[in-house]
Amino acid sequence: MIQRLLRLILENNKTEDLEMLKVENLVVNYGVIQALKGISFEVNEGEVIALIGANGAGKTTTLQTISGMLSPNSGKVLLNDVDITTIPGHKIVSMGMAHVPEGRRVFPGLTVLENLKMGAYTRSNKTEIAKTLEQVYESFPRLKERQNQLAGTLSGGEQQMLAMGRALMSNPKIVLMDEPSMGLSPIYVDEIFKIIQSISDAGTTVLLVEQNAKKALAIADRAYVLETGNVVLSGDAKDLLNDDSIKKAYLGE
């Protein structure tokens, strides 16, 4: 355990091109349905990685397996070289991972503010938390306006903002985002990608699942394309943006 921690600390101190997250041969079944058929990829520290693919390709399943909400049938997930495949989800969070889940999953009976505080559950420094809260409110002024409203009564887009804000409250080193722009108005979609960019600029690693492939690829460093449970294509995001097959299949051009 101590060794692991030591390693974690050591790894964290290194900087360039470090493999932060590594997924090896992941296979996940739902009953008889095989949702992931052995996918592998890696995310380096500080990168923004986009995961794109059609409906049902297995993007959500991938993110859920990484953050420990699902356990894979086989394969491995490594976070900073630590095998987290069998580590329970809540411990993964305290290792610095946050997850903006599909479908938002805000706590409907808690207020906006309580939801945000819940996001900082793993942290204890009150002043730091307050600082992060201010930053979140800055990014999402609507949340501040509504801080005492029950989250369950927020509009769809407002809930999406809350889910994002809540994940950021844990001050994560890596954040997984499942379609963060879904249901947001155009002006806010631009805004959200700016926010992702700034999160990344602040040094946080991002694994981004998006249907809005164009925007995602625009801010991503690299990208992987999933198709029915397999990685079918990967590469530099800018290259993919110009790839004809990608254009045809995912950019609607």
Place this chain on the structure above:
Amino acid sequence: MSLLEVSSLGISFGGLRAVDEFNLNIEKGELYGLIGPNGAGKTTVFNMLTGIYKPTDGKIFLDGKDITGKKTADINKAGIARTFQNIRLFGDQSVLDNVKIGLHNSFEYGTGTGILRLPKYFSVEKEMDKKALEILSVFGLDKEADVLASNLPYGKQRQLEIARALATNPSLLLLDEPAAGMNPNETKDLMNTIALIRKEFGVTILLIEHDMKLVSGICEKLTVLNFGRVLSQGETSTVLNDPEVIKAYLGE
């Protein structure tokens, strides 16, 4: 006479005026878009149109009939069907059964007939199956008729929800963000489907959407909501070039 006439509609939640002085006229056969920033009150308008919320002010007329404050089921019978922003399927039932439930009011036989399997049961069920598959095939879902609805991928669930709504044989179809969670190609397919169902089923459509490609691609008229009030209303191209709309909603 317009198909849908809404005048001075308003609702409050506690101190929050979610929708205020909302007016809308939709002609038969139109494809109408309702857009606006997050939390502007679009879904709330849908909820009032379908009787899920009771409006505090205003009136709603469908085909000249006052349906304000009516029960949801009665409003559906009067001719309004809808989909939901957060998908609401009958998850534990097959795709086919989801559509057959939509057909519930168009095909009649009594509970007793069903329990005792009188001849009418067989004939009506057969017709229902036929009709349901017909609707499903419009969406290319007929091959998945057997699958449990909750096991469909997200995009297909959205389509199934539309199919189910159509099965109730509405004159007005409300779609709440039908393209959410779809990639541009899928959205393109959806646009075609929407155009197709308007033609095939002769329905008038009112939709909420944030995907501007879809909105500008198929909507003929638009209403923009902002803070619960109408910001702009009219032909799609005019509205989308309205500087107010650009400022509040579209961004540069």
Place this chain on the structure above:
Amino acid sequence: MAAMKNLNKSTQKLLTTIGIIIVLYLVVTIMEATGNLSSLMGGLMVPVCAFSLVAVGLNLCVGYLGELSLGHAGFMCVGAFTSAFFSKVFMNTIPDVPRFILAFIIGTAMAALFGFLIAIPVLRLSGDYLAIVTLAFGEIIKNVINTLYVGIDGNGIHFSIKDMLSLGMEPGGQVIVNGAQGVTGTPRQSTFLISVILLIVVLILTYNFVHSRTGRAVQAIRDNQIAAETVGLPITKYKLIAFTLSAAIAGLGGVLFAHNISSLQATTNTFGYNMSIMILVYVVLGGIGNFRGSVIATAVLYLLPELLRGMQNYRMLIYSVVLIVLMLFNWAPGILKWREKHGFTAAAVTQKFGKKKKEVQ
């Protein structure tokens, strides 16, 4: 066609269930004819069928209507007492067979009536609130029956909810329902054959119901009430139909039960919440929405304590342990996964697994 195959699959399941019941019936009958059936087993057949019926009724409510009822013993109680009352009153005036048939009709109809009346207020509630209200109704029925005195004499029928004295009967009058002492001397007309026929008929009818237009609507309401409303389903009507039907089936079980035993009392164990909960145990163990499972679970769990009689004082302790273990074996996701891996899966199990996320309560 895919849809037809699906239909056939569940029809097949129904047919095999019926087949199994018929085979078991024949086996038991042959054993009895050849003197190989123990009295214990022989005596258990009718109660098992009666409780199976109640479990099927409750499963209709829990599995298809999606509402938890903790008061089904109350409907069984209504069916049992009204039919026993009827049979006793007309013991000497109507011949056996028509009287028995009428008893079934009356008991079932009364249970249905109670189900209907209770459903009107109850169905406005949901979840545990509904559960507690059904529990409350069951307890009210039990309490009232315990203080109910009904007698018959030359002047007709007398009622009281105080005591026998207040009936004010002529000498020679007959007390039929005697408060906590219940009804004794009901004619014992339930036979295994009748029970099996009823069970099969009910299984077929419930199957038909579930796969009919109304049944589909009921399930739609269970899955998503708001969506059901927006496709134009009259929620209250279908909830009422399903609940009433469910109560009627429980009442039918009650009639069968009452005419198999000559002494009927409404106690906590026989018709109180304990029994309601016991029946719920049958339903959940057998699989929510799985009628065959209900029948099997009822048979297993009802027979188990009887077969454990050899364990003497440890009997009920062992029973409770078996119950817990069976529940874990049938429901724990971890164990289900393990079973899948090692091939311990019946078709029913995979079906349950697929539904594991569904929360009925």
Place this chain on the structure above:
Amino acid sequence: GNSGNSTGSDNVDTSGELVWKIGGIGPVTGGAAQYGQGVENAIQLAVDEINAEGGINGYQIAFNFQDDEADAQKAVNAYNTLKDWGMQILEGTVTSGSCAAVSAETNNDRIFQLTPSASSTSVTEGNDNTFQICFSDPNQGTVSADYIADNNLGTKIGVIYDSSDPYSSGVYQNFALEAQAKGLEIVATESFTQDNKTDFTTQLNKCKSAGADLLFLPFYYQEGSVVLTQADQIGYDPVMFGVDGFDGLLGVENFDVSLAEGVYLLTPFAADATDDATKSFVSSYEEKFGGTPNQFAADAYDGVYILKEAIEAAGLTPDASNEEICDALIAQIQQVNYNGLTGENMTWNDAGEVSKAPKAVIIKDGGYVSAE
């Protein structure tokens, strides 16, 4: 703790020799377990004694006791289990509701049945093969009212009874009938149920404010101990009159017996009676099972000896068919005159009822004293 665990198969004679197969039924689990366990233990005690002395007519007794959880259907199941075992005579069941269901069966199968404690008339009505050792409900109700009237124990009577219990409501009904006949004034009739037996203060308060100077309490000692405690708490001190269910009160572990001072009860049996029979019964019971035997146990113990006497008088042997045994015992038990723990000169009529004088006793200095 106590546990009568030497039932059933232990006692079945495996050598193939003929034995008397006597069965018993009662609740040994569930809320009424204490009554069933007392009966089971006491029968076991008597059977062991008799077997040690050479059995009945030279044949040993095999005893098998089955649990019914005080549930009529379970009792029938228990009965069928015993039938499969080969039971010839049934001593049971303990509770009235179950007993009525089982009597219908034994009557049909022609098996002789003697119940230690099921007191309702529905047990014996129409069943010529069923006999009671305990007083019947009418008997107790009537005798109680008579006793109260004759001895002027009280003028204004309050009644609290268990309206969910056949025994309690049966005794109450007959008491009320006789009280009316004797001109006793019942000023308050209160009840409780098995689901509602935590708190009697309201019932007690109502009796108190109705001015009742005597409380008639026809139910079991478990609730009895609570009623006495709570009456004391509210400072209400009328004459308390229990029936045979109150027997056992002094045996409740840790019960403050001073609360029971002056309580009348109808009992045929007192665990601290000084006669040799009682003393030896109580001491062997305590030695073997722990805990003080109650009246149920005493009735059950007597039952075995009554059976012995009747069988011996009829000269039966175990090879007789059940029907023969049944018929012979029906005839013979009406000739028996038995002196046991629970009564002197006990005799039976053809309705199955016992005739033994219920003794009113009063609790004094933590012990029973004959009230006469």
Place this chain on the structure above:
Amino acid sequence: MGFLTYLINGLSLGSVYAIIALGYTMVYGIAKMLNFAHGDVIMIGAYLVFMTMTGSGMPVVVSIVISIICCTALGMLIEKVAYKPLRKATNLAVLITAIGVSYFLQNMALLIFGSNPISFTSVITWQGITLAGGQLKITGVTIITIITCLIIMVALMWFVKNTKPGQAMRAVSEDRDAATLMGINVNGTISLTFAIGSGLAAIAGALLCSSYPVLTPYTGSMPGIKAFTAAVFGGIGSIPGALIGGLLLGIIENLAKAYISSQLADAIVFAVLIIVLLVKPTGILGKQTKEKV
């Protein structure tokens, strides 16, 4: 005067219901399960107090502490063995297992302690207060029970609102998966909830049997059901609701006995419950959670 007497009787019965209901509602509110074995843990707690206090002559406080510790351990053990494996199954499955556990505890107690009733010595020796010149008496047990209820209620509310584990409980009660994503140990939180609930059961057992001095293996089951009813009455999941529900249930029960019919008191109580729920479908203090569409 009569009315006041009955009211006080009701209050004292209600306080016992309330203290049991607090445990019920706590577990329900967070683990979303009806722990039907709760009443039986209460019974075990009462036996432990009896054995240590009356049997071994320990001081009241010591024996209650021992009982709390044992019940807490028992609660956690039950949770681990019987409920935890079903965490992802339907709530109904856990409900049934809880029933199995309830049978188990009853029959275990039957084997260990026997079926004979025990007269429980009150843990409260204080006689209480007398008012109106001796006409009205409030027993010490009643007063102590109500005070204990209030203390527990306030402590629980404070705990849930202001501590980290309390915060975790709220999150778990809302959405377990999302709670995991916040870094909350869902299993640990639910175990803790059971531990607290079972610890409360020990206290409830001691006070229940002090008011109702008969102890058998089945002592806990009926008050358990009543307390469940009380918890629903007050709005299940709501901590102050449990207190109010318990007290009201006791009062209604006693007034029904006093003024309507003691034979039909059960029926009347349940009828009132139904009427209240029809007027207020989530109980007196229950949160009205209308789904946003």
